[in-house]
Amino acid sequence: MHPAPSVIIFTVFSGLGFGMLFWLGLGQPLVVSWTAFFFYLIAYVFAVGGLLSSMFHLGHPERFLKAFTQWKTSWLSREGVLSVATLIVMALYAAAEVFLYTQYAVLGLIGALLALGTVFGTSMIYAQLKTVPRWNHWTTPVMFMVLSLGGGALMVGEIWTAIPLLVIAGLAQLAHWFLGDGQFKAAGSTMESATQLGSIGKVRAFEPPHTGTNYLLREMVHQIGRKHAQTLRILAIVLAVVVPVLLLLVFSSLGHWVAVPAVLSHVAGVLMSRWLFFAQAEHVVGLYYGQR
C-alpha cells in the first residue's frame, strides 16, 4: 500500500494525542492550572493536528461533515464520531482542571474510554480490510492501542506506566510483523483464485491492461523500500522502544529533561514503524497484475 505521509502523520500523532488524553482523563497524572493547560495543549495539538492531516489525502475535504453519518457500518465514520466525542468530553474535563482546579472523575473516565475507543476505531479502519491480509489480524488493533497508551504515558511523564507499556508495545509490534509476514499466504488468495483459471494450469500475467501505470497500482501495489524492510524494522523497534525505555530506566533520576530525547526517539521510531505498516502491506488486487 502507498505510505502516504498524511495518513502516517495522522495515525501516529492522533494515536499519541488520544493516548495522552486517556491518561489525563484517568487522572494520571493529576494536574491543575498551567501544568494541566500545557499537557492538554500538547494532547490537543497532536490529536487535532493528526485528524486535520488525514484530511489532506481527501479528494473533497470540504465535505468532511458527511463522514460522521455512516457510523452503523463504517469504521472510518465511527472513528470520526468517537474522536469528536472524545475532544468535547475531554475539553470539559480539562476546563475544570485548568480553571476550577477540580477533577470530575466520571467525566474523565468517560473521556479516557472514548479516547481509547478512538484509537481502536483508527486501527479497525485497517484491520477490517480482508483485501490486505497483513492488516486483517488481531495484532493490528492491539499494536495501535498499546503504542498509543505507551506513547501517551511517556508524553504525560508517567514513567513507571510508560516503561512496561512500551515493552508490551514492542512485543505487539514484533507480533504484528512476524505473524503478518505469513498472513498473505494464509489468506489463500493466489493468481489462480483471483482468475479461477487454476483448473487449467499455472497462471502468469502475460499482458497488463494498459501500457502505463494506474491509480490501483500506485495506491495498492506500491512496492517501495521492501529491500530495506528488515533494517528499518530493527531501527524502528530500537528507536520506539529500546532507547526510550533505557533512557527512562537509567537517567530518570536526573529529572524531567530525560523525557525529551525519549519522546523524540519514540516518535521517530513509531513514524518508521507506521511507514513500514503501509509500505509492507500487500493488497490482493496485485494478484491481477501478477504482483503483490
Place this chain on the structure above:
Amino acid sequence: MTQLPATTAKKLGLVIDLDTCVGCHACVVSCKGWNTENYGAPLSDQDAYGAKPSGTFLNRVHSYEVQPAQGEAQLIHFPKSCLHCEDAPCVTVCPTGASYKRVEDGIVLVNESDCIGCGLCAWACPYGARELDQEEGVMKKCTLCVDRIYNDNLPEEDRQPACVRTCPAGARHFGDLGDPESDVSVLVAERGGFDLMPEQGTKPVNKYLPPRPKDAEPEIDILAPFLDPVVPEAKGFLGWLDNALSSMPGAK
C-alpha cells in the same frame, strides 16, 4: 445508506465468456466513451499524450498465459469491471453514505456529490473495480450503464451496458442473475460459470464462463520424417516453370 440490502428485487449483472473474448479492448473504449459523456464526473486522463499516460477506467482487460501440466499454454483475455457484489465490502466501509447498493436491481453506485474521495472503498475492493478520479477527486466505478439500461430515449437494442452492446465477439452478456430462468442464469448453469476470488466472501453477481477445453494435438508418427515425400518433383507446366526459373541467372 451504506447498510447492504438483505435482498434485492433483481440482481442485474454481467456474464463474461473467457472462451469467446478475443482481447480487443473494444469494451474498454466504449465504456470510457459512454461514461465520460454521461453519468457523473468525466473519466479524466493525466498526461494522455506524454511520456507517462494514466487515466481512470471502469473496465480493464488483462491477458493471462495459463500453462497446463501437459500441452500448449493458453492465452486468456480477461475483462474485469465491478462485479456488483451481493456482500459488497466497498459499500459498508464508506463513511459518508456516497456508496450504496440499490434495492431494486442490486447495482452498486457512488453518489458523487456525497463522496469525500477518501479512497477507502477502493482499498476494500479485492478486484480493483474502483478508481479515484485524479481530476475530480471522487470515486469512479462501473454503473452497469444505469443511464442506458433504463433509458427510454435510446432504441431498445441499445438499452444494455455499453461494453455489452459493443463487444464484437459476443463475449459479454447482460441480464438478471437473480432470476434462474433468465438467459444469463441459464448460460451460467450450462457453462459452469464461476465467481472471482470466492475466498473473499464478496458474493459477486457478475459471473465468468471458463474457456472450453482445447483440442488435443493430433498424434504424429515418430517415423514420419523418414517417409518418402509424396510429391518428389513437379510435373507438367509447373515442372517446366520450375526448370525455366532455375536456369535463369541468379537462381540457386
